[in-house]
Amino acid sequence: MSAPSSRDDSVEADYLIETPLDLERVADTIAGEQSSGTFVRVANESDALRARSRASVLRIEELEPVPHASLPSAWLTRQRVNGPFRRARVTLSFPVANIGANLPTLAATLAGNLYDLGEVTGMRLQSVRVPRAYRERFDLPEHGVAGTRRLTGVVEGPMVGTIIKPNVGLSAQETAQLVRTLCEAGIDFIKDDEVCANPEHAPIAERVPAVMREVRAFRERTGKRVMIAFNITDDMDAMRRHAELVEREEGDCVMASINWCGFSAIQALRRATPLALHAHRNGFGMMSRDASLGIGFQAYQTLWRLAGVDHMHVHGLAGKFAQSDTEVTESARDCATPLADGLDDRVLPAFSSGQWAGTVPATFDAIGTSDLLFMSGGGVLAHPDGPAAGVRSVRQAWDAAQSRTPLHDYAAHAPELRAALAFFGPRT
Template identity: 45%
Template sequence: MERIYASYWLETGDDPARAAEVIAGEQSSGTFVALPTETPELKERSGARVERLDILGHSKQPSLPGGMPSQRYTQCELEISWPLENLGPSLPNLMATIAGNLFELRQVSGLRLTGLRLPPAFARAYQGPAFGIAGTRRLSGVTHGPLIGTIIKPSVGLSVDETVQQVRELVSGGVDFIKDDELQADGARCPFDERVRGVMRVINEHAERTGKKVMMAFNLTGDLDQMRRRHDLVLAEGGTCVMASLNSIGLIGLQELRRHAQLPIHAHRAGWGYLTRCPQLGWDYAPWQMLWRLAGADHMHVNGLRNKFSEPDDSVIAAARSVLSPVMPDAPLSAMPVFSSGQTGLQAADTYRAIGCADLIHTAGGGIFGHPQGVSAGVEALRESWVAAMEGVPLERHAERHPALQAALGFWK
């Protein structure tokens, strides 16, 4: 029988083995009292199993409030499995199974989903990314190195004409990728339809002159009909990417967008902090991103090294590696990690060294727009920082032969 396996960090004030069984029961055939209808045969067939329970340590205080009072709290590594036939290969029901009511149990004073293994049925049921790394490189024309990208800044407040002018400067400066901020949607000052038509006019004219079509990820986040219509407008205007905020549209929203889309889907993780920032609660990125890649995300945000947020570098690198790893052995479902949030060329070498490749999008907003010599120099400086990284040349030495990079070192620091 095919099974689903999920791993957790668990803290409990109860006996750990009993708490593990409560979790397994709550998330499958059991409830808070024994029922005659939960026969041994039914439980054997449909009940979740505790596959592994390893004690890590103890503490006197619980990590989370509202749990079972205790004199001692035990931290464990827990693995639970479920028969696939309980839910079928369904991502929404998978989420309810592995990350549902178990977080609320009074036996639990801390719980974090750390790993996930899925049977091949999920890869057969879901399309996964339509473009991934290879398709993104083909559409952007970037065959080597990262896509050098940026975000329209300020995030909101610009008019359509002001946005178009910013895009004009960026494409003239040689950028590979531009994206709307996740806060830029369809407001009165910068309506989606007008923004797409104006921006694509600039991108298409530049492509006709130079042969290079810059990839622009337009934020189409909305209800299903809105997203389909907005996607079709981007496609009709010659665009090569759309963007959606995952936690806003949900798994079904992404799945339906994937079924409809003929363009890469740039998946933004806005809201990720409320799922992960407490170390004793929520999700690790690796299992979380698996669901979204199965549903169809082509690009996945992973934050960035030395970022402007609270996430440490080791977590960022683990996230990027998970996006670059196969979802399961026979289903790679290639997706491209997106580094962002306070990025400059100073992170290029460490990023390249940590993940061992340049199959990524590196976006810098202020790191490009703030260059003292202008946007073109900002793009050139970020690109040359990656040339140095991939060639193993110290950044300062490489900058001696590249004035734009030399000037950038002063303001990046």
């Protein structure tokens, strides 16, 4: 699958807008606000300047109106403007020359003051397309899908992972003991939880060496590599120090809560470390759950991929969070789609949130590939026969899905899968 192309000198963005006003006028207002204009034409805003620098309205596709405003607008109230409220998909084109290879400014251009415009009662950035030459000015994934396979030694099939549970409270040594258990259980990938970064009871300075001693010992004993995504979310100086520690201890991966670190910090981290960057999107729901406000995942992941991350969270099918299976599926496919033709900058979609053996068939049917990271926290660590049985149950479920065998039929000869189905419930 390839991404739709954009003009070489512009970035294109698709929006869903809602307004009681004329759609063409509002679209033109948005284009001006996000480039060279304001609410009126001003001195020095020459025709030549507008031709060179002003954003353009490429398309307007009107949708069904709604009787009530999705969002309040004091400006419209002052104007005594009421509904009906018209909706449309609008495509804008922004000159690259206005922005340069500047990720925070690109984000401010695509998703800045337009959310505050009084003319709109709904505004959502849906998708973004960048030309290849512009994409190449930003950081690429250091590892992506192929590199993560090399680092984990998983040549084919899904990379099976889990999350440290309990997510907080374990000491550095207790965490290391759990990691040893999970390594011996046959796991490929282990990550910290997003709320466990550098706690006093298990500081990174102690936790990383303790965990990596176990990982190295397991690798020397068995030849199998296990990737640990250490949560190094912090200020920029601290994240650099933490990444350097992980690298010294022969680790492969670090994780950051990208929304709270920001584009500049993640770009700086990418340039400071050769480690795989596991991008945790916690907080994304705040930006995306309202259908009339915020940002869609395609646009969101485009911006973060320009920062050079290697893995992106997409949640999971039939999981514990609010996203629909359709949204999760589309998110995973977005991660697997190059941002520009002829360039392999795919990132590894990371499935999590309530995932276990029973959610595997739906995942494989929806995605149609095993180029993914399938993480089960409780699905591994809460298996009634222990973590090793939990890992085997997930692998058995993937074997069943890839051979198109119903889970219950496969479970007749797979005791770990059979126990998982009985314990976690019939979510097949």
